[in-house]
Amino acid sequence: MRNLFYFYRILDRSRLGQQREHSLNGAGMAFSSLLLIAVSIALSSTAQVLLKMGMSTTRIQLALVDGGIAALLAIATSPAIILGLASFGASAIVWLLVLSRIDVSQAYPFVALGIAITAAAGHLLLGEALPALRIVGIVAILVGVIAVARS
Incomplete structure (x- = not known):
């Protein structure tokens, strides 16, 4: 957890007293914000795949x-x-x-974007149909995400 906040401090270019980034600042979103979004989405998608893998085991299926x-x-x-639940928790912290x-x-x-990443991971890692x-x-x-990002 301490490493996550250290990571955030490295990415955070603002100082105390400065306003947070605004979506209509004319320059678009800062790279550090995009990176944090990507990390949160990757952790969330990883969580989905891990949860699916866990729930698909023979041991859990029989217990169900x-x-x-039991x-x-x-x-x-x-x-x-x-691990999936821990990944979700980390994703939530980064999202904050x-x-x-x-x-x-x-x-x-x-x-x-998590939908696309999770669908691709399900197909590649779990053999799910696409x-x-x-x-x-x-x-x-x-296309919708790109439109919002450019607004």
Whole structure:
């Protein structure tokens, strides 16, 4: 956690008393803000893949059939699920840093990039199908994100 805040301090070019970055400042979003957004999205997408990997294990699938406490214990002790939840937590912390720097209306559409990254990771790492219509939808999302980023 301390390293994360050190990372943020390195990226943060502003000093105390200066205003945070604004979306309509004429120069676009600072590189450091884009980097923080990318880190948050990557951590969130990683979390999704890890959670899916954990929930797909034979051990958890069998425990889910049995239900009850056995299922909860199997889920709570799965290394992939623990790492996935930790990744989500780290993503949330980085996202808070993003929100401290830019307008939420400009930052939040970037979260949609996670859809494209997670779909690609699911396809490449988990062998999930990626039909043409889904790809068209992802491209539409990416076009929207680009439009918001340039506004």
